Amino acid sequence: MTIQIHHYLILSALLFSIGAAGFLVRRNSLVALMCIELMLNAVNLTLIAFNRWMPANAGGAVPHQGQVFAFFVIAVAAAEAALGLAIVLSLYRVRKVVRTDDANLMKE
Amino acid sequence: MPTPTLRPPSTTLEMVVFVFFAALAVLGALGTVLSRNPIRSAVGLFVHIVALAALYLNLGAHFLGVIQLLIYAGAVVVLFVFVIMLLGPAANSPQDGRGIGWRAVAAAAVAGIGGMLLFTVRYVQMAMPERTDSYGTMNVVGSFLFKQGILPFELIGVTLVIAVVGAFAIARGKHERRPLADADPTSDEKLAERDEASDKKSPATAKKAEGHS
Numbered sequence: 001m002t003i004q005i006h007h008y009l010i011l012s013a014l015l016f017s018i019g020a021a022g023f024l025v026r027r028n029s030l031v032a033l034m035c036i037e038l039m040l041n042a043v044n045l046t047l048i049a050f051n052r053w054m055p056a057n058a059g060g061a062v063p064h065q066g067q068v069f070a071f072f073v074i075a076v077a078a079a080e081a082a083l084g085l086a087i088v089l090s091l092y093r094v095r096k097v098v099r100t101d102d103a104n105l106m107k108e
Numbered sequence: 109m110p111t112p113t114l115r116p117p118s119t120t121l122e123m124v125v126f127v128f129f130a131a132l133a134v135l136g137a138l139g140t141v142l143s144r145n146p147i148r149s150a151v152g153l154f155v156h157i158v159a160l161a162a163l164y165l166n167l168g169a170h171f172l173g174v175i176q177l178l179i180y181a182g183a184v185v186v187l188f189v190f191v192i193m194l195l196g197p198a199a200n201s202p203q204d205g206r207g208i209g210w211r212a213v214a215a216a217a218v219a220g221i222g223g224m225l226l227f228t229v230r231y232v233q234m235a236m237p238e239r240t241d242s243y244g245t246m247n248v249v250g251s252f253l254f255k256q257g258i259l260p261f262e263l264i265g266v267t268l269v270i271a272v273v274g275a276f277a278i279a280r281g282k283h284e285r286r287p288l289a290d291a292d293p294t295s296d297e298k299l300a301e302r303d304e305a306s307d308k309k310s311p312a313t314a315k316k317a318e319g320h321s
Contacts, residue, residue, distance in 0.1 A: 002119040003126055005236075008167075009229035011130045015137050015156075017222030022141030024214035028201045030146045030192060034153050037184065038137050041160055044176075052167045053234045064252045067172050067244065071253070074172075074179055075264045079271035081184045085191045086279035092195055099201040 008049035016042035029091065029098045033084045040077045044070040125166045132159035146199045150188045157181050169244040 019038030026032055051066025088098055095102045136159055139152025157180040164173035192199045206214070242248045253261055 001123055002236075003123050005234050006229055006232045007126060007130075008163075009232055010226060011133070013222060013225035013229060015133060016225065017218050018134070018137040018141055020221065021214055021218040022137075024217065025206050025211060026141065026204060027206060028146060028199075028204050030188065030195075030199060031140070031143075031149050031204075034140050034149055034188065037153060037180075038140060038156065041157065041180075044172075045160060045163065048164055048167050048169045048172055051169070052239075053236055055235075055237045056240075064244070064249050067169050067249050068252055068257050070169075070172055071175060071249070072260055072264055074175060075268060078179055078184055079268055081187055082275045083271050083278070085187055086275040088191065089194070089279045092198060096198060097201055098195060098199060099203070 005049055005053045008045060012042045012045045012049070015039075015045070027100050029088050029100045029103070030085075032100060033081065033088070036084075037077060037081065040073060044073055047073070122166060126163065129159045129162040129166070132156075133163065144200075144204065146192050147189065150185060150192060153188070154181060154185045157185065167244075168239050171244055171246045171249045174246075 016039050019035045019042060022035035022038065023032055026035065047066045047070040051064065051070075054063055054066065056063075091103055092098055094105065133156050136152045136154070136156030140149045140156060141152075143149045143152060157176060161173045161176040161181070164170075164176055205211075
């Protein structure tokens with residue numbers, strides 16, 4: 001049995017769904033950030049899988065756009081994690097909890 | 109010196125590796141979502157990321173696999189664990205899960221999006237091209253990054269610098285400058301305060317304790 005691209009795509013859809021469900025259900029902001037990482041990773045898997053199945057262009061060179069795109073996604077995800085955790089820390093400093101429901105300082 | 113040629117991996121082996129690490133990735137993701145304790149969630153995320161790195165290697169993206177291990181497992185997960193340790197018991201928030209209404213909405217949304225995704229990608233068929241020896245190596249990906257992708261590369265550098273400065277500005281908070289004696293836990297005043305068990309907070313008692321001795 002040879003491996004096909006839809007195996008990777010189905011796995012990626014499954015992982016994205018798990019991450020989305022966690023983001024909607026959990027109220028701990030740390031776990032919500034981790035669920036965002038899960039979703040970004042699922043997208044990266046799709047990009048890299050499509051890059052593997054991308055045919056060589058006319059010059060015979062294999063293109064690597066998908067991998068470079070995934071590289072940029074990883075960089076943005078790292079920046080997002082750093083900023084998100086900084087916000088969680090400052091929320092903790094004000095409210096002493098990390099629940100997303102308590103992040104309503106702008107509402108008051 | 110002849111350049112070593114890569115043997116193409118057998119398709120059965122590729123399938124076995126895929127099934128094993130796909131199962132591991134799903135288990136890690138479920139562990140992240142379902143654990144009550146955030147530190148267990150972080151461990152689940154770690155397992156998920158390592159499994160995905162193995163899948164990248166299976167796809168021939170060696171450079172991305174290494175980057176995934178270095179940046180995600182080495183930096184992002186460690187950052188999460190660091191913040192959880194810093195918060196201590198407060199990282200366990202009470203009333204974490206949502207009520208039944210929210211769960212129903214989440215289930216409907218996820219079933220919709222996930223089902224649509226699965227339905228769309230189920231029948232995607234593409235012929236897999238032959239993998240060249242240089243596919244996914246640091247050399248090729250790097251040269252693509254520095255030739256065609258140089259502008260986004262520079263912009264991502266600027267983004268990361270802005271993110272680091274912003275994270276400093278947000279996490280530092282505003283607190284007034286305290287006198288040095290207050291900050292140093294080994295100062296005489298602090299030690300006297302600790303000896304005076306009756307009232308730890310008031311500096312007046314610390315002064316008094318100093319006066320007695």
